[in-house]
Amino acid sequence: MDSAFFYFFALLVLGGAILTITRRNAIHSAISLIVSLMGVAGLYLLQKAEFLFAVQIILYIGGIMVLFLFVIMLVNLDEQARERQFNGQWWAALACVVLVGAQVFYFIRKGSDALRLPPAADMSVNMTKGNTEMIADALFSEYLLPFEIASLLLLVAVVGSVVMAKKRI
Amino acid sequence: MLQPITTIHYVVLSAALLLIGTIGVLTRRNIVIILMSIELILNAVNINLIAFSQHLQNMGGQIFAIFVITDAVAEAAVGLGILIALFRNKETVLADQIDLLKW
Numbered sequence: 001m002d003s004a005f006f007y008f009f010a011l012l013v014l015g016g017a018i019l020t021i022t023r024r025n026a027i028h029s030a031i032s033l034i035v036s037l038m039g040v041a042g043l044y045l046l047q048k049a050e051f052l053f054a055v056q057i058i059l060y061i062g063g064i065m066v067l068f069l070f071v072i073m074l075v076n077l078d079e080q081a082r083e084r085q086f087n088g089q090w091w092a093a094l095a096c097v098v099l100v101g102a103q104v105f106y107f108i109r110k111g112s113d114a115l116r117l118p119p120a121a122d123m124s125v126n127m128t129k130g131n132t133e134m135i136a137d138a139l140f141s142e143y144l145l146p147f148e149i150a151s152l153l154l155l156v157a158v159v160g161s162v163v164m165a166k167k168r169i
Numbered sequence: 170m171l172q173p174i175t176t177i178h179y180v181v182l183s184a185a186l187l188l189i190g191t192i193g194v195l196t197r198r199n200i201v202i203i204l205m206s207i208e209l210i211l212n213a214v215n216i217n218l219i220a221f222s223q224h225l226q227n228m229g230g231q232i233f234a235i236f237v238i239t240d241a242v243a244e245a246a247v248g249l250g251i252l253i254a255l256f257r258n259k260e261t262v263l264a265d266q267i268d269l270l271k272w
Contacts, residue, residue: 003171010182013216017186017209021193026201033205040212043179047223049231052215052238059238064208064245071249072201075256080263086196087265093195101188108180115177115224131231138228139235150239157243164250167257 005046012039024081026072034065051132179220186213198263200255204248211241 016036023029041056129137139147186209193206215234222230256262 090196161246161250
């Protein structure tokens, strides 16, 4: 049953991604990206990362994608949709990506024996804590400094985006 | 019956998603779609982190996935702000028409 769900979500992820980079209309691309992100959220749930599943739905699909759709409405993309969609060097880019992809899959195949065995012990079986509680424990003890640095990054991003969107800088 | 899913399936899926995102970044002209392709690449990274977090039974992967999502939010906010400023000044969102630094 898990396998069927995995293949379903993988189909959503890859199909949505391919539609995202090939559609002419930017709104269609954004909708396809939402489908792809929902597939990724399903994969999180299959991997027992429930907190990240919720974060993916709320933050990515509810936050970032709405931001994208707002910007698509703000900048008028109607003339751009009628123009050429791919740049002049697309064949060189495609050749490079195929080359890199062949290397990546070759090495995954070489090292696949180490990854084929399923996980030895299940984290959630012998522990009474839930996924969110375990994330909170790790985030606020072991990873406290990166957490604070991330808050600083978000502050810089907020100030930066306001400055960028102002009429006169 | 289908074979059971192991970590290698997730790694292959993540590599495929990364390559699709890279193709989008390198070949599209529309900056909005280039930013969306960057989101695809970051999601490929997250799938990998979660798969290895489960494989090694270590919470570090999920913590780092949270940080990657934070970075994605910051990048999208600043990137779209730059895009609006650019559109106000140059009236275009096509990446190859923004060529002030080219000779």
